[in-house]
Amino acid sequence: MSRLRRMSPRRSYDQYCSAARALDVVGDRWTLLIVRELLAGPRRYTDLHADLPGVSTDVLASRLKDMERDGLTTRRRLPPPGAAYVYELTGRGRELQPVLQALGAWGQPELGERRPTDAVRAHWFALPLLRALEGTGLVEVRLEEGDFHLYVGATDGPAYGEGPAPEDPDARLVMDNGICTAISRGDVSLADAVRAGRVEVTGDGTLAKALREA
Structure with a gap:
């Protein structure tokens, strides 16, 4: 199964209103706090998890996938010797x-x-x-x-x-x-x-x- 298909379908208020559409994207629990963390620049998953006490690993992974799908974040691999993946905000994400x-x-x-x-x-x-x-x-x-x-x-x-x-x-x-x-x-x-x-x-x-x- 592809990574995209493993993502949960985005829920919608089904309202033709910009505020409702915005909440369709960022209204889930933890999403805006992940943005807060990523305003510091690229972060590893382990760093995000450490600085978001209370979030489960499953929920954090799901939110990050949703945010990447919605164009708020990207994920890239650091060059050696780091070789770890980091998450960072897109221009659209920084607008938050x-x-x-x-x-x-x-x-x-x-x-x-x-x-x-x-x-x-x-x-x-x-x-x-x-x-x-x-x-x-x-x-x-x-x-x-x-x-x-x-x-x-x-x-x-x-x-x-x-x-x-x-x-x-x-x-x-x-x-x-x-x-x-x-x-x-x-x-x-x-x-x-x-x-x-x-x-x-x-x-x-x-x-x-x-x-x-x-």
Whole structure:
């Protein structure tokens, strides 16, 4: 049986409405969170599974096949010595970034206090911080949970990445999880957190200067 035939048929609302058609493609559980992970660039299946706690291997494999069929992702094999398959967003898939940003902004009041059962990854704060930054440039963020970097204002390629910035960043932000969570919830603006000394800003780039002068 071909790989295409093994994919589950796409369910449809059967409504002639662009919102309904969009939900036909991305409305399944986990799909948009897979997009969130792939906004960091190509990811291996094992990396995706590790950063999507709660998803079963069967469901993840099924969603990835559906997303490839629907033109949101592609799968390619890395050259040796890696020789592993990675998944990455297509241009159509990357167009979902503002959708996720809008959904995240709408969901800020739902965050509340972190529950004991809530998983967290440092890079999950990437999209909220991207909403708080203006301009363009590379920003490194250091948290207790780990480091990640942001491609502020990028219109192509990854929106963020895990770990330290791959080159000298335009700005480096150091903060604790508490203030980063408060920024993500919308309790305080990034500029106010910088003025209050809750976020340390270093760097000589335009973004660093703008944050220190805000």
